[in-house]
Amino acid sequence: MKQFIFILFIGLILASCQAKPEPINYGSDACHFCKMTIVDKVHGAEIVTNKAKVYKFDAAECMVNFMADFNTNDIALYLTNHFNEPETLIDATQATFLISKNLPSPMGAFLTAFKTTAQAQAVQAEQGGDIYTWNALLEHLQQ
Numbered sequence: 001m002k003q004f005i006f007i008l009f010i011g012l013i014l015a016s017c018q019a020k021p022e023p024i025n026y027g028s029d030a031c032h033f034c035k036m037t038i039v040d041k042v043h044g045a046e047i048v049t050n051k052a053k054v055y056k057f058d059a060a061e062c063m064v065n066f067m068a069d070f071n072t073n074d075i076a077l078y079l080t081n082h083f084n085e086p087e088t089l090i091d092a093t094q095a096t097f098l099i100s101k102n103l104p105s106p107m108g109a110f111l112t113a114f115k116t117t118a119q120a121q122a123v124q125a126e127q128g129g130d131i132y133t134w135n136a137l138l139e140h141l142q143q
Helices: 002-016 060-067 117-127 134-141
Strands: 045-049 054-057 075-082 085-091 096-099 111-114 130-132
Touching: 045 060, 054 060, 060 075, 060 111, 060 134, 075 111, 096 117, 096 134, 111 117, 117 130, 130 134
Parallel strands: none
Antiparallel strands: 045 054, 045 075, 075 085, 096 111, 096 130
């Protein structure tokens, strides 16, 4: 019986440390980088560490700036809201990003994420701007 309880206890500990996203509480959660309250449901972002610690951001540019002082080997998930489904978090490393002066973001980088390249290109055709992959965006913002 003791062995069963021990195994159950270990299983619960392991399950509680799974890296998974947390919903952003718009209007009450604060950005871990700039400390502003997260209110924009299109531009929020999140980092989840391997130890299941969640860092929330009001914009993808805050997430990228936060990464400069963080060991990126400890990060399990990079997540961002996307334009077509506000409040929905997607894998930022697979997203397509548009920087367009016609689409303001909370921190002024004019950066918006899209789930697909086709979605980003459709908005780009109307709003102008430049399209980036995750890696190209990191390079661009770190200049």
